[in-house]
Amino acid sequence: MKIAITATGTDLSADVDPRFGRASYILVVDSETLDVEVIDNAANKDAFKGAGIQAAAAVSEKGAQVLLTGFCGPNAFKTLDAANIKVANDVSGTVQSAVERFKAGEYTFSSAANTEGHW
């Protein structure tokens, strides 16, 4: 299964970036092989509006089924939900530990956004 995780760097030792739409990178990790595919989110980071929407579309394009992040806003959540991607919020620590905790079943999936939209 492919897991998308927002990250401050490009490998498994990087910290989870608490922001979704404006994360530095989004790592798409294969939960079995731990292969990492890097989405450089630089363009969205400085987006005028709709960063979460674009990031969600990118995660969907990579075929991820799960997203682990800190905060996910309403427009991003709506897009992820439409793409059938499950979201676990309030995730912190390194990307590697997040993957391990996910595999151990420690996260619960959200049914709604956990932060306000930004205007």
Place this chain on the structure above:
Amino acid sequence: MIISIASGKGGTGKTTVAANLAASLNQPVTVLDCDVEEPNLHLFLHPEIQSREKVIAPVPEIDLDRCTFCKKCMDICRFNAIAVTANTVVTFPELCHSCGGCTVICPENAVTEKERILGTVETGTVPLPDMNFGQGLLDIGQVMVPPVIRQVKSHRAPDQGITLIDAPPGTSCPVIAAMKDTDFVILVTEPTPFGLNDLKLAVETVRLLNIPHGLIINRAGMGDDAVYAYAKDKNLPVLMEIPYDKAIAQAYSKGDLIISQQEDYKEKFQTLYKKICFLADSEKCAP
């Protein structure tokens, strides 16, 4: 002749000038409140509203049976109002600026337009001789202001008549929408550091639009002389000064016009209009 009244800083007296100028002209006039996020001109002119119309903007609707998920609509949208995922498309009407780009670029004709209501435009007459009135009201939760302003402006007076446009404060899209295609801009400021700071931004904006303009200094006597120095430096004509005066503030607080309490102001506002006619394209002025 279309005159817009703008300021940069809020609360400098745009509505006071619009209402008193309108009521001082002995000619047919249409006065339009384009501060559609918080219109207040009606408090001074007491219009009788005779018609209401909705402001409608097109937003995209995607036919998923036709869509091939090529993402051209998502890529053309500057405002990220369309998300194409692996197996569906999500639209965000509140982010859409109704440019129509997605409809045009879709190779499968899968994008159609549906209607979204942004607000209301109200029109009517003021119980003063020959005065028509219009105002826009943005719906709560909506952020697309310029289409509402443009629809208010469509109710301007016929060619030879005078139209006064009460613009919103600031220097962003709504103000541009209000000032655009007007024949003259009155900039109302107060002689304070805050008033001057925002006046400078407003002057830069008007000069970009290349519209003749002049200054009214409201609450003259308070603050300092920096606004006067700036006006002189920038060749900005001071058309009128309204003093920092308790009686004027009291009239405002009751929703009264200055001219109904101090008769001599009617002549001062008539002189203001003559100066504007001199500075603007004189052919636009009613005889």
